Amino acid sequence: MYSFKNDYSEGAHPSILNALIESNFEQEEGYGEDHYTRKAVELLKERIDLNDIDIHLLSGGTQTNLTALAAFLRPHEAAMAASTGHILGHETGAIEATGHKIISIEAEDGKLTPSLLIPVLDAHTDEHMVKPKLIYISNSTEIGSIYKKNELEQLRDFCHENNLILFMDGARLGSALCSGENDLKLSDLPELVDAFYIGGTKNGALIGEALVICHDSLKEDFRYHLKQRGALLAKGRLLGIQFLELFRDNLFFDLAMHANKMAEMLRVELSKLNIKFLTQSPSNQIFPIVSNAVITELQRKYSFHIWEKVDSDHSAIRLVTSWATKEDKVAAFIEDLKNALIY
Amino acid sequence: MYSFKNDYSEGAHPSILNALIESNFEQEEGYGEDHYTRKAVELLKERIDLNDIDIHLLSGGTQTNLTALAAFLRPHEAAMAASTGHILGHETGAIEATGHKIISIEAEDGKLTPSLLIPVLDAHTDEHMVKPKLIYISNSTEIGSIYKKNELEQLRDFCHENNLILFMDGARLGSALCSGENDLKLSDLPELVDAFYIGGTKNGALIGEALVICHDSLKEDFRYHLKQRGALLAKGRLLGIQFLELFRDNLFFDLAMHANKMAEMLRVELSKLNIKFLTQSPSNQIFPIVSNAVITELQRKYSFHIWEKVDSDHSAIRLVTSWATKEDKVAAFIEDLKNALIY
Amino acid sequence: MYSFKNDYSEGAHPSILNALIESNFEQEEGYGEDHYTRKAVELLKERIDLNDIDIHLLSGGTQTNLTALAAFLRPHEAAMAASTGHILGHETGAIEATGHKIISIEAEDGKLTPSLLIPVLDAHTDEHMVKPKLIYISNSTEIGSIYKKNELEQLRDFCHENNLILFMDGARLGSALCSGENDLKLSDLPELVDAFYIGGTKNGALIGEALVICHDSLKEDFRYHLKQRGALLAKGRLLGIQFLELFRDNLFFDLAMHANKMAEMLRVELSKLNIKFLTQSPSNQIFPIVSNAVITELQRKYSFHIWEKVDSDHSAIRLVTSWATKEDKVAAFIEDLKNALIY
Amino acid sequence: MYSFKNDYSEGAHPSILNALIESNFEQEEGYGEDHYTRKAVELLKERIDLNDIDIHLLSGGTQTNLTALAAFLRPHEAAMAASTGHILGHETGAIEATGHKIISIEAEDGKLTPSLLIPVLDAHTDEHMVKPKLIYISNSTEIGSIYKKNELEQLRDFCHENNLILFMDGARLGSALCSGENDLKLSDLPELVDAFYIGGTKNGALIGEALVICHDSLKEDFRYHLKQRGALLAKGRLLGIQFLELFRDNLFFDLAMHANKMAEMLRVELSKLNIKFLTQSPSNQIFPIVSNAVITELQRKYSFHIWEKVDSDHSAIRLVTSWATKEDKVAAFIEDLKNALIY
Structure with a gap:
């Protein structure tokens, strides 16, 4: 039996396991304050070509989505997502459990556009309804499609006009950026979205998502949220070492x-x-x-x-x-x- | 510089890393439904000498505490903990973030006893106050003390009399059970507490806590809670392999x-x-x-x-x-x- | 300018105001333990022709919905509602703010039926999705339709078969029960639904909804939830007096x-x-x-x-x-x- | 039997009931957008002698506390209160139910001072602990003491220095301001605290607390929070009429x-x-x-x-x-x- 069921059936790329072995007996600080995590963050900033971003390493996608959205939104604010969005149907109400509604939007190709979002904003007019505040998109999407640069530019402009947050679930960002149809670079993202993450779990790591917070207003105190949601690993080195290995060269x-x-x-x-x-x-x-x-x-x-x-x-x-x-x-x-x- | 700062400074025991390498290219189901996790659960049941328990593998202590307590308590129910308890002062309000108050109890040696708990129950008499429902203890405690068997028996009896849940944080259970003063066996625990966990992170694993739910009423639908709190790893094998290795022999x-x-x-x-x-x-x-x-x-x-x-x-x-x-x-x-x- | 905008434009029926005046200087216990509230509860039990129900008086509909649903559901459980349901679009995410997702179901006439619910249950198969647990219906509905007795019987049977809770928002229950097309009596309801409320605010009271909890499993500790959600009025007499007046005769x-x-x-x-x-x-x-x-x-x-x-x-x-x-x-x-x- | 049990044993001052009767058949907008509420807000602004404040009318103290604190705090931020504080022991964990820890501080006379607060701030140093953000005080306190102007000035200065929010529970503000020892005017408060409320329920109203938000950063979207917490009465006039009557003259x-x-x-x-x-x-x-x-x-x-x-x-x-x-x-x-x- 061979599995095409998902992209997390195997363990990790061997060079990641090697890196774990090589570093195994070094003593390091806990909770992501180790040298490996620090280096990984620096390296990611180089790859993204921007210093003015905050990067946090978490274990998995649901954890990253719930920690970020709960940190970014006030109690009355809601997320908007395509009806195929992972947070809507495959995370057991993790976002709602932090108190926030997700507004579901039908989108044939799994992608949101300003024209799909306008009616949602138009329909949410007063305090008897939640306030739509954050646009959740996935790249690649849950049905395999990818966002083109101009599509993200349109979403970004729409967000600026409407004071919205644009959040990209990048559990499969690697596959999106390496698609034949892709015209985005990793370094384009901070100009386009307010926060995104780089999925390691589905691209060769054991566990690990690198959350990149681009917009200043979303950065403050984020480590508190990590800890509060159970996302701060005692042996944070486990995440740092993996991302170092993934981004050291071109892995x-x-x-x-x-x-x-x-x-x-x-x-x-x-x-x-x-x-x-x-x-x-x-x-x-x-x-x-x-x-x-x-x-x-x-x-x-x-x-x-x-x-x-x-x-x-x-x-x-x-x-x-x-x-x-x-x-x-x-x-x-x-x-x-x-x-x-x-x- | 040598560190005596904590018990999570290094990576994992080498035999755990070896097990990861050996199994690395096998395809497995995701989300804890892999063979390794299943085997680890069976093995743990053998070691605990009881089949009628549910076992779930999670990444870390805070995550385990918040997932379990949020699953076990109704909205108006509170936990009670010694003032030194990890959930009170070192988890950034993770329990409160799920909606539950923790009642702090001064205890000189970090351990709760019926005589310390009685005044708390006496003081919580009506619906203007939370309903104390769960006793959170740590073994070993945050200040290094351990519970003796008769102390746990007294707590268990007190819980039965007062319809309370007894929950043991076992982030350092290994050290407690191997203490020279210990008189508890792992297999004693299901008779003594309603749920407990076996800490791997602080005892040789990269990450990993094995939550053991003993009381039937607490078992239902627990995997939903795991997923909702972001605790269900896509590559759940990472946890299963480690616990298999820790408990295969006497590691x-x-x-x-x-x-x-x-x-x-x-x-x-x-x-x-x-x-x-x-x-x-x-x-x-x-x-x-x-x-x-x-x-x-x-x-x-x-x-x-x-x-x-x-x-x-x-x-x-x-x-x-x-x-x-x-x-x-x-x-x-x-x-x-x-x-x-x-x- | 005359308003047909809603059914809460005016104050209260004069006999209610009179009752407030007549009782004004009597000293009463606070928080719903006054004689008027006790009498109102007894009277309502007579009118409903059942003693084995719990009745609580709250201020308004949103408050009643959020307090009841948060009390009735465990964290991973969701409500289902017609897309026109008040909790979905006009309560600012009040249910989600207590941690629960609401699954929206298209229903042409604002009413849910087993055939609309079956696909929802079929689609929620495992722990990666919320567990649909409670059916929220309104009678009369938000678009003026009413439930017939046999429709409620079908829903009740469906709930029994699928271990679901049936909850009826009765903000406009008076109008429903007095409709020319109605075939329900107030006393039929406990056999049909697990909990419902009798709306006073939209039917002559200043404020007030009488929540009737029929199913034993939902009754425990409900006053704790009232207090926790800010729904327990210090001068609870204000609610008791009004319901006494509304139900003393046929008002x-x-x-x-x-x-x-x-x-x-x-x-x-x-x-x-x-x-x-x-x-x-x-x-x-x-x-x-x-x-x-x-x-x-x-x-x-x-x-x-x-x-x-x-x-x-x-x-x-x-x-x-x-x-x-x-x-x-x-x-x-x-x-x-x-x-x-x-x- | 005569009761000295509390200050909510009787109904309302007769002139309030008269005002309800006189206005009873006027048609008004719902949800606090009626003329009475608007006038009451204007009148309160006059009495407070400041226009640049937001005023919202709610039903009771617990409701006001939970709605305000949940609106003002981010998920990882905590409130600090004297151990006698109402939110700590008599609101069934209402604040925790919105996700926030309350740090209890022993204070002999029920009043907080900078010297009591400094050790709390000193002890909360990093992201493993909640972030103390809001000081909850009551005036008069739960044990009858009152704050003098210079005490509030010290707290205000302390808040400015430490970027904290100062919130005053005024369920018994009337009694405090009319105390023989008082040196505060109602109009002093906006310079001293970031938000406070004027308790009506315990001072002659049927229900009603007037929440005054002084600090600009706390004002945005507050009506969303009111609705989300079930605090927006359909017949909001009930609150407006009462506060109009209480403050029209000197009642x-x-x-x-x-x-x-x-x-x-x-x-x-x-x-x-x-x-x-x-x-x-x-x-x-x-x-x-x-x-x-x-x-x-x-x-x-x-x-x-x-x-x-x-x-x-x-x-x-x-x-x-x-x-x-x-x-x-x-x-x-x-x-x-x-x-x-x-x-």
């Missing part, structure tokens, strides 16, 4: 590139087989639509999510590739799919 | 034994020097009282916390040992302290 | 009957003018669709809400009648509308 | 003056009987220490709180007077006490 991008390449291989070959896709996804998640019979056949050798029923005979499945996906397994999957289609 | 106890032995060495030798201690602590934290001049001298080579001012010339310092503390460093410290005392 | 129903009669008069006469309505509403709120020109004309003499744009030339307006609505004003409104239609 | 102060005069009569006469008091209280609450035998005797005709056991034979009782306390009842109480002392 972070190399890994994302590999994941994308594997997805591209699937996309190209499946297209040749006249298979349609639920969404246009130029990143490491693809959603081919296949017959239920084919699904049953594939499930004998592969695990993956059945994403959505399309009609009585067909469903979209989700195939996710990662830094660890093996090319021969992708090739074998394609072959097996061809065979399944013949019957 | 967990061996490591705690070493930490205690190093503390004992300090305690014995410092006593010989007529140094007094702030508290009686038979575990891996000791609190010797030394002159400020001696502190200054020691700080040239060692790092440690200055715990409390005792008089204008003396303070108690906290020395913490761990699985990684080196015996020669302890010996050197003692020697340096002797020399400092001469001047 | 509560007489007032609702009058409101409905005034709405019926509008409905019948507007229908004669071939005016269509946005919703079928047999209660004290109606939503006629008129041209923007007519609206402008009517606004010279009357205030009301413009509810929803229907097309570029027409909008639905909301007309609300109450215990205090004057028949001659209704007649005048109809006349003025006729005149406006001519032009 | 608010006249009523407080009467309450104080009754307490003064008790204080003077009891002193003559060589009765000692638990606290120096120049306001409408006094705490005489009497023998248990005397208490038993008095309880035959009077109700009051037994506040605190003093020794095995004596307890302090709390006697509270109000705008409605009758002078002949006070005289009778004194006489009965004299008789009880003889035996």
